[in-house]
Amino acid sequence: xxxxxxxxxxxxxxxxxxxxxxxxxxxxxxxxxxxxxxxxxxxxxxxxxxxxxxxxxxxxxxxxxxxxxxxxxxxxxxxxxxxxxxxxxxxxxxxxxxxxxxxxxxxxxxxxxxxxxxxxxxxxxxxxxxxxxxxxxxxxxxxxxxxxxxxxxxxxxxxxxxxxxxxxxxxxxxxxxxxxxxxxxxxxxxxxxxxxxxxxxxxxxxxxxxxxxxxxxxxxxxxxxxxxxxxxxxxxxxxxxxxxxxxxxxxxxxxxxxxxxxxxxxxxxxxxxxxxxxxxxxxxxxxxxxxxxx
Amino acid sequence: xxxxxxxxxxxxxxxxxxxxxxxxxxxxxxxxxxxxxxxxxxxxxxxxxxxxxxxxxxxxxxxxxxxxxxxxxxxxxxxxxxxxxxxxxxxxxxxxxxxxxxxxxxxxxxxxxxxxxxxxxxxxxxxxxxxxxxxxxxxxxxxxxxxxxxxxxxxxxxxxxxxxxxxxxxxxxxxxxxxxxxxxxxxxxxxxxxxxxxxxxxxxxxxxxxxxxxxxxxxxxxxxxxxxxxxxxxxxxxxxxxxxxxxxxxxxxxxxxxxxxxxxxxxxxxxxxxxxxxxxxxxxxxxxxxxxxxxxxxxxxxxxxxxxxxxxxxxxxxxxxxxxxxxxxxxxxxxxxxxxxxxxxxxxxxxxxxxxxxxxxxxxxxxxxxxxxxxxxxxxxxxxxxxxxxxxxxxxxxxxxxxxxxxxxxxxxxxxxxxxxxxxxxxxxxxxxxxxxxxxxxxxxxxxxxxxxxxxxxxxxxxxxxxxxxxxxxxxxxxxxxxxxxxxxxxxxxxxxxxxxxxxxxxxxxxxxxxxxxxxxxxxxxxxxxxxxxxxxxxxxxxxxxxxxxxxxxxxxxxxxxxxxxxxxxxxxxxxxxxxxxxxxxxxxxxxxxxxxxxxxxxxxxxxxxxxxxxxxxxxxxxxxxxxxxxxxxxxxxxxxxxxxxxxxxxx
Numbered sequence: 001x002x003x004x005x006x007x008x009x010x011x012x013x014x015x016x017x018x019x020x021x022x023x024x025x026x027x028x029x030x031x032x033x034x035x036x037x038x039x040x041x042x043x044x045x046x047x048x049x050x051x052x053x054x055x056x057x058x059x060x061x062x063x064x065x066x067x068x069x070x071x072x073x074x075x076x077x078x079x080x081x082x083x084x085x086x087x088x089x090x091x092x093x094x095x096x097x098x099x100x101x102x103x104x105x106x107x108x109x110x111x112x113x114x115x116x117x118x119x120x121x122x123x124x125x126x127x128x129x130x131x132x133x134x135x136x137x138x139x140x141x142x143x144x145x146x147x148x149x150x151x152x153x154x155x156x157x158x159x160x161x162x163x164x165x166x167x168x169x170x171x172x173x174x175x176x177x178x179x180x181x182x183x184x185x186x187x188x189x190x191x192x193x194x195x196x197x198x199x200x201x202x203x204x205x206x207x208x209x210x211x212x213x214x215x216x217x218x219x220x221x222x223x224x225x226x227x228x229x230x231x232x233x234x235x236x237x238x239x240x241x242x243x244x245x246x247x248x249x250x251x252x253x254x255x256x257x258x259x260x261x262x263x264x265x266x267x268x269x270x271x272x273x274x275x276x277x278x279x280x281x282x283x284x285x286x287x288x289x290x291x292x293x294x
Numbered sequence: 295x296x297x298x299x300x301x302x303x304x305x306x307x308x309x310x311x312x313x314x315x316x317x318x319x320x321x322x323x324x325x326x327x328x329x330x331x332x333x334x335x336x337x338x339x340x341x342x343x344x345x346x347x348x349x350x351x352x353x354x355x356x357x358x359x360x361x362x363x364x365x366x367x368x369x370x371x372x373x374x375x376x377x378x379x380x381x382x383x384x385x386x387x388x389x390x391x392x393x394x395x396x397x398x399x400x401x402x403x404x405x406x407x408x409x410x411x412x413x414x415x416x417x418x419x420x421x422x423x424x425x426x427x428x429x430x431x432x433x434x435x436x437x438x439x440x441x442x443x444x445x446x447x448x449x450x451x452x453x454x455x456x457x458x459x460x461x462x463x464x465x466x467x468x469x470x471x472x473x474x475x476x477x478x479x480x481x482x483x484x485x486x487x488x489x490x491x492x493x494x495x496x497x498x499x500x501x502x503x504x505x506x507x508x509x510x511x512x513x514x515x516x517x518x519x520x521x522x523x524x525x526x527x528x529x530x531x532x533x534x535x536x537x538x539x540x541x542x543x544x545x546x547x548x549x550x551x552x553x554x555x556x557x558x559x560x561x562x563x564x565x566x567x568x569x570x571x572x573x574x575x576x577x578x579x580x581x582x583x584x585x586x587x588x589x590x591x592x593x594x595x596x597x598x599x600x601x602x603x604x605x606x607x608x609x610x611x612x613x614x615x616x617x618x619x620x621x622x623x624x625x626x627x628x629x630x631x632x633x634x635x636x637x638x639x640x641x642x643x644x645x646x647x648x649x650x651x652x653x654x655x656x657x658x659x660x661x662x663x664x665x666x667x668x669x670x671x672x673x674x675x676x677x678x679x680x681x682x683x684x685x686x687x688x689x690x691x692x693x694x695x696x697x698x699x700x701x702x703x704x705x706x707x708x709x710x711x712x713x714x715x716x717x718x719x720x721x722x723x724x725x726x727x728x729x730x731x732x733x734x735x736x737x738x739x740x741x742x743x744x745x746x747x748x749x750x751x752x753x754x755x756x757x758x759x760x761x762x763x764x765x766x767x768x769x770x771x772x773x774x775x776x777x778x779x780x781x782x783x784x785x786x787x788x789x790x791x792x793x794x795x796x797x798x799x800x801x802x803x804x805x806x807x808x809x810x811x812x813x814x815x816x817x818x819x820x821x822x823x824x825x826x827x828x829x830x831x832x833x834x835x836x837x838x839x840x841x842x843x844x845x846x847x848x849x850x851x852x853x854x855x856x857x858x859x860x861x862x863x864x865x866x867x868x869x870x871x872x873x874x875x876x877x878x879x880x881x882x883x884x885x886x887x888x889x890x891x892x893x894x895x896x897x898x899x900x901x902x903x904x905x906x907x908x909x910x911x912x913x914x915x916x917x918x919x920x921x922x923x924x925x926x927x928x929x930x931x932x933x934x935x936x937x938x939x940x941x942x943x944x945x946x
Contacts, residue, residue: 093337094337095337214341219939223334224334224335224336224339225334228338233339238356245345252341
């Protein structure tokens with residue numbers, strides 16, 4: 001990894017103004033800042049309802065009784081902490097600009113979540129041996145969180161389906177899962193997303209795209225070696241081939257996007273050369289996992 | 295093998311230039327280095343494979359284009375190197391063989407081909423083409439010696455060995471003339487081969503349409519055809535004999551059609567220019583036919599011409615001319631002892647009735663009065679002895695001769711002979727059969743100049759001969775008491791003897807003589823044996839000098855010293871003897887050259903004229919230009935391929 005920190009101090013300060021959003025609440029055991037929308041023992045007033053015997057008298061609204069002579073109880077919205085699972089693709093196909101871009105965005109998202117006292121579960125695809133998931137909570141863990149992101153090397157081949165299964169085996173909670181990957185999955189393009197969605201998680205797919213992947217020099221005769229598998233392919237870069245390659249590349253992204261939309265998975269493209277703040281602004285605009293702090 | 299032959303077919307003037315081919319190595323390495331497959335790491339090869347499917351063919355074309363580009367570049371270099379090295383065909387560098395051309399000028403080369411030109415003219419044009427086919431070294435100098443020989447009746451050197459092209463063509467310019475008879479092609483070819491054997495490398499080209507078996511030789515020898523036409527009908531045989539009735543001539547003619555289709559020619563017989571007979575003669579392809587005509591005896595000697603009227607390619611064998619002598623009607627004087635024997639009288643009566651003798655001028659005389667009688671063409675002495683001074687130069691028939699003046703001697707008596715032998719084929723005794731004859735007696739004959747014709751018991755009994763100007767036929771048999779067969783044979787013998795002795799002085803020469811035939815007269819020529827012969831055709835020994843009229847001096851005698859008709863001697867011939875003397879005599883006959891084997895039918899296909907050779911210097915320049923042009927062409931092709939590739943890259 002580059003010696004330069006993933007996020008500068010200025011960037012960290014700016015991130016404090018953002019929060020993680022999610023499309024729908026998911027039940028957690030840990031009350032926190034996240035409004036779940038469910039009525040329960042939270043602190044945010046929701047509405048009133050008629051008193052029924054057995055209701056906790058602490059929740060009787062005496063002011064209303066004083067004015068109306070009618071017993072009603074106050075209802076409160078349950079607030080709980082967000083459990084954010086960041087799945088960062090560290091396969092060799094991501095090596096380079098894609099890996100850095102993905103990790104910078106993951107760092108930003110994780111930092112935002114930690115700043116809101118949310119749980120951040122950091123997982124790599126492929127998973128790191130022995131510790132498939134690192135759990136972080138609170139700003140105090142931000143340093144370790146960022147260090148883990150920076151220090152974990154790119155390695156291994158993409159097998160998202162298998163890796164996601166391992167990650168999910170470490171928790172039964174649902175939450176927000178953000179997958180940052182180029183989705184160069186030879187077996188099943190959507191294996192990771194499908195696994196997370198099946199668990200009932202709110203899933204965001206951040207498709208890391210690098211045009212360098214399809215930027216071959218016309219006229220070249222190449223022996224293309226797969227970074228992950230070592231497979232070799234003889235390639236003669238002709239105009240038609242180049243056009244076909246680019247079309248295929250776009251088609252795969254479009255295909256993935258269509259698949260996500262059909263399954264209520266938020267999909268966002270992350271062009272590696274796009275500045276981080278532009279990406280966050282785009283996510284802010286589309287409501288894909290990022291929102292302004294209240 | 296073909297590659298080896300291809301390499302052997304070319305040579306280099308500057309072989310060191312081939313070192314330039316070493317530049318092929320960096321070109322190939324450069325190409326291989328820049329066109330090698332660069333190893334690159336890619337994130338996801340399935341993406342490439344998925345994109346590759348529909349464009350594999352284009353990729354193959356790209357590789358092909360790159361290979362074509364390399365090939366064009368290398369070929370450009372090879373062409374440039376070969377051009378600098380002075381590549382040229384080996385034949386342009388190899389020593390050119392000296393050329394000896396033999397043109398057959400046989401009499402048959404007078405045949406006109408379909409284009410109208412004679413076969414000899416075509417052969418002459420071929421000879422010119424062969425001379426032009428020898429490469430030049432510039433300035434009209436040939437790279438090899440050329441020589442042209444003409445095969446006439448004797449070999450002739452038309453173009454002596456030379457390298458001067460203009461001189462050779464100039465000598466070949468005048469039209470050649472066919473030989474009057476068969477050309478001696480073998481001798482001419484042998485002469486050419488002898489000349490070629492002295493050269494380091496030589497080639498002999500024989501231009502002839504005739505069948506010719508070339509001699510075995512190590513020298514390159516080509517026999518090439520010069521004509522195609524077979525359109526010829528020809529007279530191959532002629533016979534002129536006295537008609538059986540003795541009143542004229544029987545003319546027999548054989549003709550052959552060499553054409554490949556049937557043809558009708560009209561046979562016209564003329565005597566001194568006037569047509570006396572004619573007949574259409576239809577000859578199938580390759581057919582030979584014979585026709586016969588009866589020609590009445592002319593009053594005086596005349597020329598008889600037989601001609602195949604109509605057109606063909608070779609008129610030289612369509613007509614023959616012979617000399618006809620008038621059939622003589624001799625007068626006969628019978629010398630008897632006082633009584634003419636009846637069978638003699640009957641014989642003369644019969645000959646007179648047939649018009650074979652001049653009956654009015656004939657007569658009978660006693661032996662004692664013979665000196666007083668007017669001389670006749672033939673004197674028949676019938677069993678009587680002539681007075682001593684009665685034997686004069688002239689013709690005599692002796693029947694049962696007795697003592698007296700005789701041009702021969704009498705031998706012993708032969709009685710009742712049983713064993714007979716005759717000289718076969720002699721016209722005098724033709725038709726006589728003595729085997730069953732009974733003869734009571736006879737007398738053997740002998741003497742200088744006597745030629746026996748029949749023998750009885752081994753002794754000459756019938757003979758002919760000449761002594762002291764007296765030509766005679768003698769029958770040493772006494773017809774008296776003999777059997778009728780003998781008497782019957784005697785009549786024939788007397789008739790034959792009278793006619794033979796009578797004709798000889800009038801026409802001592804035959805109507806015609808063939809080439810190679812002995813010009814032997816029936817009797818010695820009246821003016822003596824030393825003769826001057828003059829004819830219209832050329833004479834063999836005059837051919838080398840290019841002379842025209844034939845002339846010869848020879849001893850023409852019936853005793854064996856003869857003159858043979860040489861080849862090329864054809865047409866009318868005048869024979870003169872006794873020039874400057876009182877006995878001066880001259881007569882005519884004809885020399886004909888009939889050869890059934892002489893045909894214009896070509897023995898081989900006509901050859902095509904070889905192309906004129908370019909000058910060697912021009913050839914080298916032409917090859918250099920060609921190679922340089924090819925080099926430029928290949929470079930342009932390479933540039934076009936590269937430009938196309940770059941254009942495609944720019945569009946991408």
